[in-house]
Structures are given as structure tokens and as C-alpha cells.
Amino acid sequence: MKSITKTKIKTKSKMIALLLTAAMAFALLAGCGATETTTTTSDTPVSEPTEPDVQPEPAEADEPVAEDSGAEPVTLRLFTNLPDRQNGQGLIEQMIVDEYMAENPHVTIAVEALDDESYKTKFKAYAMDGMPDVVNIWGQPSFLDEVLDAGVLAELNEADYESYGFIPGSMEGFKKDGKLYGLPRNTDIMAFYYNEKMFIDNGWTVPATYAELLELAGTIHDAGFVPVAMDGGEGWPMAIYLTDLLLKLNGDVANISKEAINNADFSNPVFAEAVQLLIDADNAGLFQTGYDSQDYGTAMSLFTNGQAAMFYMGSWEASMALNQDIPEEIRTNIRAFFMPVVEGGQGLATDIAAWNGGGYGVSASSEVKEEAIKFLNYMYLPEKLSKYGWENGVGMSAQDQSEFMTGEETELQKIFINIINQATNTSGTPINDNGSSLLKTTIESNIQSVSNGSMTIEDFLATLVEACAP
Amino acid sequence: MDKLYRNKLVISTLILPGLLLFLFAILGPIILSVFYGFTDYSGMGSYNMIGFENFLNLLKDDKFGLALRNSLLLALGFLLIQHPIAIIVAVVLDKLRGRAEGIFRCIYFIPNVISVAVIAFLWKSVYNPDFGFLNKVLAFLGFSGQINWLSQENAIWSVLVVLIWHGFGWGMLIYYTGIKNIDPVLYEAASIDGADQKNTFLRITLPLMKPVIQVNVTMAIISALKQMETVYLLTGGGPGDSTQFTANYLYQQAFESFRYGYGNAIGVVFIVICLGVTVFLNKVFEERQEQ
Numbered sequence: 001m002k003s004i005t006k007t008k009i010k011t012k013s014k015m016i017a018l019l020l021t022a023a024m025a026f027a028l029l030a031g032c033g034a035t036e037t038t039t040t041t042s043d044t045p046v047s048e049p050t051e052p053d054v055q056p057e058p059a060e061a062d063e064p065v066a067e068d069s070g071a072e073p074v075t076l077r078l079f080t081n082l083p084d085r086q087n088g089q090g091l092i093e094q095m096i097v098d099e100y101m102a103e104n105p106h107v108t109i110a111v112e113a114l115d116d117e118s119y120k121t122k123f124k125a126y127a128m129d130g131m132p133d134v135v136n137i138w139g140q141p142s143f144l145d146e147v148l149d150a151g152v153l154a155e156l157n158e159a160d161y162e163s164y165g166f167i168p169g170s171m172e173g174f175k176k177d178g179k180l181y182g183l184p185r186n187t188d189i190m191a192f193y194y195n196e197k198m199f200i201d202n203g204w205t206v207p208a209t210y211a212e213l214l215e216l217a218g219t220i221h222d223a224g225f226v227p228v229a230m231d232g233g234e235g236w237p238m239a240i241y242l243t244d245l246l247l248k249l250n251g252d253v254a255n256i257s258k259e260a261i262n263n264a265d266f267s268n269p270v271f272a273e274a275v276q277l278l279i280d281a282d283n284a285g286l287f288q289t290g291y292d293s294q295d296y297g298t299a300m301s302l303f304t305n306g307q308a309a310m311f312y313m314g315s316w317e318a319s320m321a322l323n324q325d326i327p328e329e330i331r332t333n334i335r336a337f338f339m340p341v342v343e344g345g346q347g348l349a350t351d352i353a354a355w356n357g358g359g360y361g362v363s364a365s366s367e368v369k370e371e372a373i374k375f376l377n378y379m380y381l382p383e384k385l386s387k388y389g390w391e392n393g394v395g396m397s398a399q400d401q402s403e404f405m406t407g408e409e410t411e412l413q414k415i416f417i418n419i420i421n422q423a424t425n426t427s428g429t430p431i432n433d434n435g436s437s438l439l440k441t442t443i444e445s446n447i448q449s450v451s452n453g454s455m456t457i458e459d460f461l462a463t464l465v466e467a468c469a470p
Numbered sequence: 471m472d473k474l475y476r477n478k479l480v481i482s483t484l485i486l487p488g489l490l491l492f493l494f495a496i497l498g499p500i501i502l503s504v505f506y507g508f509t510d511y512s513g514m515g516s517y518n519m520i521g522f523e524n525f526l527n528l529l530k531d532d533k534f535g536l537a538l539r540n541s542l543l544l545a546l547g548f549l550l551i552q553h554p555i556a557i558i559v560a561v562v563l564d565k566l567r568g569r570a571e572g573i574f575r576c577i578y579f580i581p582n583v584i585s586v587a588v589i590a591f592l593w594k595s596v597y598n599p600d601f602g603f604l605n606k607v608l609a610f611l612g613f614s615g616q617i618n619w620l621s622q623e624n625a626i627w628s629v630l631v632v633l634i635w636h637g638f639g640w641g642m643l644i645y646y647t648g649i650k651n652i653d654p655v656l657y658e659a660a661s662i663d664g665a666d667q668k669n670t671f672l673r674i675t676l677p678l679m680k681p682v683i684q685v686n687v688t689m690a691i692i693s694a695l696k697q698m699e700t701v702y703l704l705t706g707g708g709p710g711d712s713t714q715f716t717a718n719y720l721y722q723q724a725f726e727s728f729r730y731g732y733g734n735a736i737g738v739v740f741i742v743i744c745l746g747v748t749v750f751l752n753k754v755f756e757e758r759q760e761q
Contacts, residue, residue, distance in 0.1 A: 127514040127515075128514065290620055
């Protein structure tokens with residue numbers, strides 16, 4: 001009897017152990033299943049409508065096969081740094097995505113959009129674990145060098161784009177060893193946006209020289225306004241300001257900055273002179289108090305709320321003229337001028353800080369590479385990105401836009417088109433983006449210290465040398 | 471049931487989830503981090519083993535030194551400002567009783583339930599020299615001129631205020647719970663013996679709170695060392711590198727400067743420092759307990 005009970009207990013224990021094991025195995029398998037679902041969802045964010053950075057595809061694309069006989073359904077993943085899909089360039093991109101899906105019902109485009117910093121971080125994660133099919137890229141060494149070295153972008157055939165009207169030289173930043181890996185989207189121009197009505201009401205005139213600009217700063221300050229709203233918290237706008245000054249001092253930035261970066265040698269006195277001019281701007285009170293810790297949005301709102309007379313930013317903000325969120329009396333009076341000449345400098349008034357920055361590329365590991373390139377080419381048809389961009393006043397394209405001029409452009413658009421037509425020289429890639437990403441982060445953090453007087457010019461240039469040293 | 475618990479299959483089944491979690495979520499990443507710390511990996515493409523080069527560069531890296539100093543400064547701020555006040559507030563709250571006790575407990579804990587992003591943007595706005603709340607109050611009180619609270623000289627102190635304010639409620643709540651667990655009979659006995667409030671606090675409350683203080687102080691120092699998100703959103707480590715903290719610097723190096731290997735080396739040193747601090751604090755508290 002005892003042995004029977006013992007056997008029963010043993011059997012019972014084994015049964016429980018087996019049950020526990022089975023339950024554990026089931027739980028683990030269930031866990032694996034859940035992970036897979038989550039991964040799929042996050043990888044194809046179009047199916048997750050609650051994510052703010054994710055765009056639901058239009059209803060007509062939900063059942064693609066029904067409308068397109070024979071074609072295999074294809075899902076393209078577009079990874080972009082344009083999270084605002086209702087305004088500006090994000091809107092243009094979304095319009096083209098919707099049109100492509102409508103014209104190609106078998107294609108579904110899943111859009112994943114993040115702001116610049118998050119975008120670059122996730123881009124890197126994707127580079128390790130499979131890149132989406134079409135991605136936003138920057139044709140600048142600080143971003144593209146590492147990306148091309150890693151071989152994550154597919155080569156494009158330059159001959160395919162002969163009829164696309166790209167501005168000569170605009171593709172150069174997207175090439176390596178003569179091979180093309182991406183296409184430029186914009187021509188970016190840096191400008192001082194100013195409130196023309198405020199200038200006229202106060203009797204101020206647009207400065208013709210840098211000295212006049214600094215003098216004007218005092219006058220504007222005395223009138224109770226911020227002279228120039230500067231996004232100094234992020235570093236890059238001030239680095240472009242420095243590039244602008246280098247151009248006005250030297251008449252050329254591309255060659256001297258590339259030479260300095262390649263040789264890790266910033267002893268050319270023009271660098272120290274340009275930094276000194278930046279410090280002079282701080283001393284003259286050109287920028288708002290605390291500019292070195294304030295971000296893009298804060299600086300822009302100072303200008304769009306009428307607290308600042310000027311705003312130093314790129315041509316991509318030309319859409320301010322059409323932005324209904326900005327009060328009408330400010331919106332309709334926004335004009336732009338460009339970095340004034342520096343006395344004794346070699347740069348002309350028509351030498352401007354301009355470059356081709358953002359663009360698109362195709363993943364080398366894309367399983368639908370052919371469709372991805374087809375979509376890329378579709379975006380760059382002159383009547384798409386270029387035309388829509390122009391019509392919506394979102395800045396200058398890297399393609400010829402003259403055929404889309406209607407005569408009804410905003411004053412800001414006319415100012416930008418005039419300066420690009422009259423330009424005698426352009427800066428090319430700004431100095432912070434012209435070297436490694438380490439140089440970029442070094443310039444962008446230390447430029448705040450040097451401009452506010454916490455770091456000497458010598459120390460600043462020494463940190464650049466260190467960042468460039470092999 | 472005893473036999474069941476002695477069954478090796480059952481034992482291994484029960485510890486398996488914890489073991490797997492430890493291996494894949496904790497040990498695995500640490501080993502990978504140590505491995506990448508010995509490489510020149512940019513985060514993309516191929517990499518080379520470079521031995522101790524990253525660690526040697528760290529020794530010469532002034533910015534890392536500054537970041538570490540700021541992290542330690544924050545830890546001191548937590549120890550010398552946040553926690554003494556938190557203990558006193560917890561004691562006062564305990565004495566309040568009634569509805570006021572609950573209301574104030576909630577009020578002090580509110581900053582902890584607000585998202586870090588909201589906290590950062592809220593304080594950015596408070597500190598703004600043009601339209602910020604602080605300068606408006608000063609102007610109302612008759613002070614002229616704009617104070618730049620986030621200037622290169624002031625930023626670190628302004629950031630410390632935010633971080634101390636943000637973590638205050640959490641520290642206070644743990645102390646409050648510790649005080650609540652002290653047997654009220656001890657206070658009654660002390661009162662009968664004629665002990666005043668100061669003596670009651672120093673001879674009953676504080677000694678019985680030692681385990682709570684040990685846990686709270688260790689957690690506060692570790693949280694100071696790994697501070698990242700509030701600083702990243704509030705100042706990004708600037709102006710210059712004036713508010714650079716170790717974890718923020720690690721992020722910048724690994725993900726913005728494309729120095730993933732170097733970032734991992736910082737991570738390894740960071741883990742060693744955290745472990746060292748924890749062991750040191752445990753020793754300090756053990757010795758005190760023995761005394």
C-alpha cells in the first residue's frame with residue numbers, strides 16, 4: 001500500500017513537473033510569437049495608426065491587387081526625416097507618395113518619419129539590421145562618408161537623370177569614386193529673414209556691410225527688439241554663420257575648409273578672423289540673450305511673434321510667407337537679405353552660403369530595389385518634388401524650377417530665385433558638415449563656447465585640429 | 471510539495487525565465503559592450519580590434535572628465551540638498567496627519583509623474599530670458615535686466631535645480647514609507663521619558679531609517695551617474711559642454727559622432743564606476759551598522 005502511494009506521489013510529481021515544463025515552453029513560444037508581431041508592426045509602421053510619426057496609407061491603397069491585374073503586391077518602406085506631413089516638405093513628400101500609390105495600386109508605401117536627430121540615430125540602427133527601401137540622406141561628408149563606407153546604399157545610374165534638370169554640380173555630394181548613391185532634394189541658401197514693416201516703421205535700412213549689421217543691432221536693441229533670433233542651442237546654424245563669414249572674408253570656403261580638414265591645419269588666419277567676427281556679433285548684442293541655449297522653435301517664434309526683427313535661417317523656411325499660423329501682418333512682410341560684405345574681405349555681396357544638402361537614396365539590401373528606384377525616379381520627375389515644392393513655397397529644389405514660375409510667387413520666393421540667379425559664388429557644404437561626424441559635433445558644441453567668450457579662438461581652432469587628426 | 475521543489479526539472483524550469491532574462495537582457499549586452507569597447511566600430515560597416523586605445527583615449531579626454539565631474543556634482547546635490555530636505559519633509563508630513571498629509575504627499579510627488587519631456591520643456595520656458603517665468607517674477611519685484619539662467623556659467627546650477635526638484639518626490643516618498651513603518655510605541659515611550667522632537671528624530675527616526683537611507687542614497691547616486699534624458703532635452707549638454715553628463719556624452723559619442731566603439735568604452739567605464747560606488751556605499755553603511 002505504502003509503495004503504491006509512493007509511486008502515485010512520484011507519478012504526480014512527474015506530472016506536475018511535465019505540466020510546468022509544458023507551460024513554460026508554451027509561455028516561451030507565446031512570447032516569441034508576440035515579439036514577432038510587435039517587430040512586424042514596428043517595422044511596417046503604416047499598420048500602427050496610433051504612432052504620431054507614422055502615416056496611414058490612403059484608403060484606395062488598402063486593396064491594391066483588386067485594381068491592378070497581375071502585378072505582385074509590393075510594400076515599399078520609406079524612411080524620412082520629415083515628420084510634419086501637413087506642412088512644408090513633408091506635405092510635398094506625402095502628396096507624391098499618395099499619387100504613386102494611386103497610379104500603382106499594387107504598391108503600398110509605408111512611411112516612417114522622425115525628426116532629424118532621432119532619424120540619424122535610427123538610421124544607424126537600420127544600417128546594422130537592414131535599411132528600409134528608400135531613405136533620406138544628406139550629401140555631406142559628415143553623414144555620407146560612414147554610410148557609403150558601410151555599403152548600405154545602392155548605386156544609381158547617373159545617365160538616367162540627364163533629363164531631370166538637376167543643377168550642375170548638385171549631385172557631387174552624393175557621389176563616391178565617381179559613382180552616384182543618392183539624389184539631392186534641395187538647394188539650401190542661408191539668409192537673414194527680416195520684418196520689412198518693422199524696418200520701415202523704425203527707419204532701419206538693410207545693412208550693406210557687416211559693420212552696418214552690428215551697428216544696426218544696437219539700434220534695434222535700443223528700440224526694445226531682439227535684432228537677430230538665432231538658434232544657437234543646436235550649433236549648426238552658427239556653424240553656417242561662420243561659413244557665411246568665411247566666404248565673405250576669403251571669397252572661397254570649399255577649398256580652404258577642405259584643405260584645413262584634410263591636413264588638420266586651421267592656421268590660415270582667415271579662420272581666426274571669421275571666428276572673431278562671430279564674437280563681435282555676440283559682443284554687439286546681435287543675437288537674443290541666451291541664444292546659445294535656445295532651440296530652433298524658440299528662435300523662430302521670437303521672429304514670427306514680432307519680438308525679433310530678423311531670423312538667421314535657411315531658404316527652407318521661405319514657406320513662412322504662406323504659413324497661416326503666423327500673424328498676417330508679420331507673414332506678409334517677411335523678406336530676406338544675405339550676409340553683408342565684410343570690409344576688406346574678398347567675398348562679394350552675391351557670394352552666398354548655399355549648398356545641396358538633403359536628398360534620397362535606395363537601400364543596397366532592398367528586396368524590392370527595382371520598385372524602390374522606380375519610386376525614387378518618380379519623386380524626382382520635374383513635375384513632382386520640384387514643381388510641388390515651388391508651388392508650396394517650401395524653398396529651392398536641386399532641379400531647375402524656372403518653368404514652374406507663375407509670376408504669383410511670394411516676395412520671399414522671388415528674393416531667393418533672384419539671389420541664386422545672380423550668385424557669383426556659393427559656399428558649398430558648410431564647414432561643420434565638410435569633414436567627419438566627430439568634427440561636426442566638435443564644431444557644433446564648441447562654437448557656442450567661443451562665440452560667448454568662454455573659449456579662446458586659439459583653443460577653438462585647436463579642438464578642430466584635434467577632431468581632424470587622423 | 472517538498473519533493474516537487476527538489477525535482478531538478480522543476481527547479482530548472484522555474485529558474486529558466488529569470489536566467490534567460492539575465493543572460494539576454496543584462497549579461498549579453500554588457501559583454502557586447504565590453505567587446506565593442508575594444509573596437510573602432512562606427513556603428514556601421516566593418517571594424518577593427520584596437521585593444522585598449524579607446525580606454526587610453528578616455529583618460530586624456532577632458533570632456534569625459536567634465537561630464538564625470540558634473541555627474542558627481544549632481545550626486546552631491548542629491549546627497550547634500552535633496553535627501554536632507556526629503557527626510558525633513560517626510561517627517562513633517564508624517565506629523566501632519568489627516569487630509570493635509572495626503573494632499574501634500576500628492577503635491578510633492580507630482581513632478582515624478584510628469585513626463586521627462588514635459589519637465590524639460592516646462593523648465594526651458596521658465597528659464598527663458600525673454601519670456602520666462604523667473605525673469606518675469608524678478609521684473610515684477612523691481613529687478614532690471616535679463617538673467618540668462620542657461621548661460622555657460624549658470625546652466626549647470628539651473629540644471630541641478632531641475633534634477634533635484636524632479637527627483638525630490640520619489641526620495642521623499644521612500645523616506646515617508648520608512649517613517650510610517652517605525653513602531654509608534656517607540657515614539658510614545660520617548661515622549662513619556664520626556665524626549666523632545668530633536669532627540670526623537672536623532673535617536674529614533676534616523677537610526678531606524680538606516681536601511682531606507684542606504685537604499686535611497688545608493689539609488690540617488692546611481693541615478694545621478696546615469697542622468698541623461700532631462701539634460702538631453704533641456705540643454706543637450708550645452709552651452710559648450712557646460713552641462714555635459716556621462717550618459718549624455720556616451721550617447722553623443724556613440725550616435726552623433728559615429729564613435730560606437732568609443733561610446734561603448736565609456737559605457738564600460740561607466741558600469742565599473744557605478745559598481746565601485748555601490749560597493750563603496752555598501753561598505754560605508756555596513757561599517758556604520760557595525761559601529
